[in-house]
Every structure is written in structure tokens, then in C-alpha cells.
Amino acid sequence: MKNSRYIISVSNKASDEETEYYRKELEGMAEVHFLNGLSPEIQKEKLKESNILIARNPTVELPEVEDRAFKGIRFIQLLSAGYDHLDFSRFPKDTIVAGNMGAYAKPMAEHGVGMILSLAKNLRLRHEEMKQGIFNQFDSKSMLIDQKVCGIIGYGSIGKRIGQIMKSAFDCKIFAINTSGKSTEKTDWIGTLDELDFLLSNSDFVVITIPLTEETNNLIGHAELNKMKDNAILVNLARGQIIEEEPLFQKLKATPTFKAAIDAWWIEPFFVNKFELNFPFLELPNVLGSPHNSAMVEGVLLHSSKMGIENVKKYITTGKAERILDLSNHKTFQ
Known part of the structure; x- marks a missing residue:
């Protein structure tokens, strides 16, 4: 033309x-x-x-x-x-x-890292305690982020930016998954979806930034969640449908040390003009939610x-x- x-x-x-x-x-x-x-x-x-x-x-x-x-x-x-x-x-x-x-890579990466920090340091829980007059200084230990393993599912522009921040700021090891199992960006380990179990079982933080496709729809279910560490933090910046809703809720309810940060939901206004939950995620103390606004700076x-x-x-x-x-x-x- x-x-x-x-x-x-x-x-x-x-x-x-x-x-x-x-x-x-x-x-x-x-x-x-x-x-x-x-x-x-x-x-x-x-x-x-x-x-x-x-x-x-x-x-x-x-x-x-x-x-x-x-x-x-x-x-x-x-x-x-x-x-x-x-x-x-x-x-x-x-x-x-x-x-x-x-x-949207830079703001979304910042948002994802911020969610990891908030959950690892239990910031919201400590804030709520202080509102009630509880000054819990010594019996409120949190997770050290330094030198932990950050697993990133979907190593495009957002995933790479998260890896850069977690590596440079906290000396984390970066495990990543993409379609080829290769990247010009330096990682400590990289594989494909065929090797998802390895990333899940060895990561302290798992961040999902992969696109939603037939292959990634319901990618994370009961079996995959059970392979993760009981004190892991799962962050979803991509699409709600990548994680099965009920298995995630049951995992969070049964394992209080396991935490999830959810920015991308299963039913939300951008797609179907309403926000709706089939399970009360936001009532759980080990869940941090945001209204799919990780890009909105x-x-x-x-x-x-x-x-x-x-x-x-x-x-x-x-x-x-x-x-x-x-x-x-x-x-x-x-």
C-alpha cells in the first residue's frame, strides 16, 4: 500500500x-x-x-x-x-x-517486584496489626529476598526486566522459561514449558508473564502447585486463565505460608465488563490483589x-x- x-x-x-x-x-x-x-x-x-x-x-x-x-x-x-x-x-x-x-514492560516489572517485596516482608499484615494497636517487632520475621531463586514463566520484555531488577537489586538467581529455551539475556537456567516442573520446584518466587494461548490455558493446576515450595510466592501479571482458579484457592487456604499476588483475574471488566470471583481470594491473608493495573503509571x-x-x-x-x-x-x- x-x-x-x-x-x-x-x-x-x-x-x-x-x-x-x-x-x-x-x-x-x-x-x-x-x-x-x-x-x-x-x-x-x-x-x-x-x-x-x-x-x-x-x-x-x-x-x-x-x-x-x-x-x-x-x-x-x-x-x-x-x-x-x-x-x-x-x-x-x-x-x-x-x-x-x-x-508496558517497565511499569509491569516494577509492579511485579513490588508485589514480591510486599508479600515477602508481610507489609500488609503488619500494617493491619498496627492499625489495631499491635506493635509486633520481634515475632514478625519475614523472608530474606537476597540470593533466592526467581522463576519467570514467559521471558519476553516484562520477564527480562523483572529478571534484571531481581538480579541487580537482590542477587537472585534467575530461572526462566520461553518458547525456545534460549535467550541473549543472561540467566542462571532457562528452559521450555516441557521443563516447567523444574522451575516450579526450585523457585522461591514464580512470576507469570507468558501470553495466554491454548498451550498455556490452565497451565498451573493442582499438580503444578503441589510441586512448588510451601513458602513460595506466586505472582500472576499475565492472564487469570493461566492458573486454575479453584486449585489455587485450595492451595492458599490449606498452606498459609504459600502466597499469591494476583494482578490478572479470571473475570474482569476489560474483557467482560465486570469483576467477579468464584472463590473469596481477597479474604485470605496470604493473598495480595491489584485490579490488573500493573501497567497503569x-x-x-x-x-x-x-x-x-x-x-x-x-x-x-x-x-x-x-x-x-x-x-x-x-x-x-x-
């Missing part, structure tokens, strides 16, 4: 700062339509004119637009890093889709938009783009 006329539709809600940035960066390169807040009829008409779509979650952002409105879309730039929740059958089969992997949405726009500009000027997704075996999860 090089040298063609480009019309871009932006379906996500954009701040004034983002809108100004889009207009400035794409001036003279493409016409830009902002769809948020428009009626479904007008959204449909704008999309029919467009050949590029920029979106965070088009499934939620354009629920009332008929699939045929996307017939002219040739390139989609996602501003979100994950895409397991998206239904790409709505778009033409030859549409190129680019992800935004890496856009000041300026992150603008940062992710900038990454996305740079990729769109590359596509317009060269016909090529970075972070192209292989959707040949894609399955949509809710």
Missing part, C-alpha cells in the same frame, strides 16, 4: 494529549478519524473509508459495528500488548495485525500510543511494520 491514500480510524478513547500527538505525527501522511463517542452508524461509515485501524480493544470499543465495515482495513495497530481476548475473525484474513509488546497510555504510531508510520512509509502477530493458530479467550 506504499504511496496509497491512507485513512486511519482510531477506536480507543484518546486523551487530548494523545489526540494532538496523533494529528501532529500523522499530518501529511494520513487522514485520521477518532471513533470514540460517535454513533455506531457514523463509526461504520468512517471505518468503511479507512484502511488502517488503531485500537486497544476493538472487540469492546466497536461492539455494534458490523463485520463488513472492516472490509477495507489492511493494517491494525494494537496499542495493548496482549491480544488473546480479541476476535480477529471480524477482519479480512489478509489484514496485517501488529502488537505493542514491550510498551502516569503517561503510559501516551507512551504506548507513541510506540504504536511509530509502527504505523513505518508501515505507511515502507509497507512493513514491527511486531507482526502470527494469528494462524489464534484462539479467542474471554
Whole structure:
């Protein structure tokens, strides 16, 4: 499509700062339509004119637009890093889709490490005791993080950043799992999912950052949790469905020394417009929860938009783009 006329539709809600940035960066390169807040009829008409779509979650952002409105879309730039929740059958089969992997790595890694620190040091429990007037100085020992083993399931940009922090700050050994069992990033051990048991049984902290796929759906169940140390800390920054909900709850309830930090839940608003738990995780003292906000730091949405726009500009000027997704075996999860 090089040298063609480009019309871009932006379906996500954009701040004034983002809108100004889009207009400035794409001036003279493409016409830009902002769809948020428009009626479904007008959204449909704008999309029919467009050949590029920029979106965070088009499934939620354009629920009332008929699939045929996307017939002219040739390139989609996602501003979100994950895409397991998206239904790409709505778009033409030859549409190129680019992800935004890496856009949220730094804040998500900080959040994950913060959760490890909070649980290892029992900060929330000690705070609650002090609210009740209990000054428990000497009978409140916590876990030393220094030189422990941090296992990371999913060694992409987020996982690597967590490994860097845990290694540099706490001299932790870094065990990692990715698709190839290899990495240019230094680790103390690296393997594939076939070697998951080794990582689980030898890690003091296990952090999940792997994408949700058919292979990783329900990756962690009864058997896997039983292989973990009884005083391990499990952190899920990825997707709730990677861990089986009931086995995790039963493990936490039966083993008070085992702890879990949950940022990604099984039923949450971004995917199905509601938050719901089948088990009372948040009533357990060995659970730390956050509302899937590990990426949400000041300026992150603008940062992710900038990454996305740079990729769109590359596509317009060269016909090529970075972070192209292989959707040949894609399955949509809710």
C-alpha cells in the first residue's frame, strides 16, 4: 500500500494529549478519524473509508459495528500488548495485525517486584496489626529476598526486566522459561514449558508473564502447585486463565505460608465488563490483589500510543511494520 491514500480510524478513547500527538505525527501522511463517542452508524461509515485501524480493544470499543465495515482495513495497530481476548475473525484474513509488546514492560516489572517485596516482608499484615494497636517487632520475621531463586514463566520484555531488577537489586538467581529455551539475556537456567516442573520446584518466587494461548490455558493446576515450595510466592501479571482458579484457592487456604499476588483475574471488566470471583481470594491473608493495573503509571497510555504510531508510520512509509502477530493458530479467550 506504499504511496496509497491512507485513512486511519482510531477506536480507543484518546486523551487530548494523545489526540494532538496523533494529528501532529500523522499530518501529511494520513487522514485520521477518532471513533470514540460517535454513533455506531457514523463509526461504520468512517471505518468503511479507512484502511488502517488503531485500537486497544476493538472487540469492546466497536461492539455494534458490523463485520463488513472492516472490509477495507489492511493494517491494525494494537496499542495493548496482549491480544488473546480479541476476535480477529471480524477482519479480512489478509489484514496485517501488529502488537505493542514491550510498551508496558517497565511499569509491569516494577509492579511485579513490588508485589514480591510486599508479600515477602508481610507489609500488609503488619500494617493491619498496627492499625489495631499491635506493635509486633520481634515475632514478625519475614523472608530474606537476597540470593533466592526467581522463576519467570514467559521471558519476553516484562520477564527480562523483572529478571534484571531481581538480579541487580537482590542477587537472585534467575530461572526462566520461553518458547525456545534460549535467550541473549543472561540467566542462571532457562528452559521450555516441557521443563516447567523444574522451575516450579526450585523457585522461591514464580512470576507469570507468558501470553495466554491454548498451550498455556490452565497451565498451573493442582499438580503444578503441589510441586512448588510451601513458602513460595506466586505472582500472576499475565492472564487469570493461566492458573486454575479453584486449585489455587485450595492451595492458599490449606498452606498459609504459600502466597499469591494476583494482578490478572479470571473475570474482569476489560474483557467482560465486570469483576467477579468464584472463590473469596481477597479474604485470605496470604493473598495480595491489584485490579490488573500493573501497567497503569502516569503517561503510559501516551507512551504506548507513541510506540504504536511509530509502527504505523513505518508501515505507511515502507509497507512493513514491527511486531507482526502470527494469528494462524489464534484462539479467542474471554
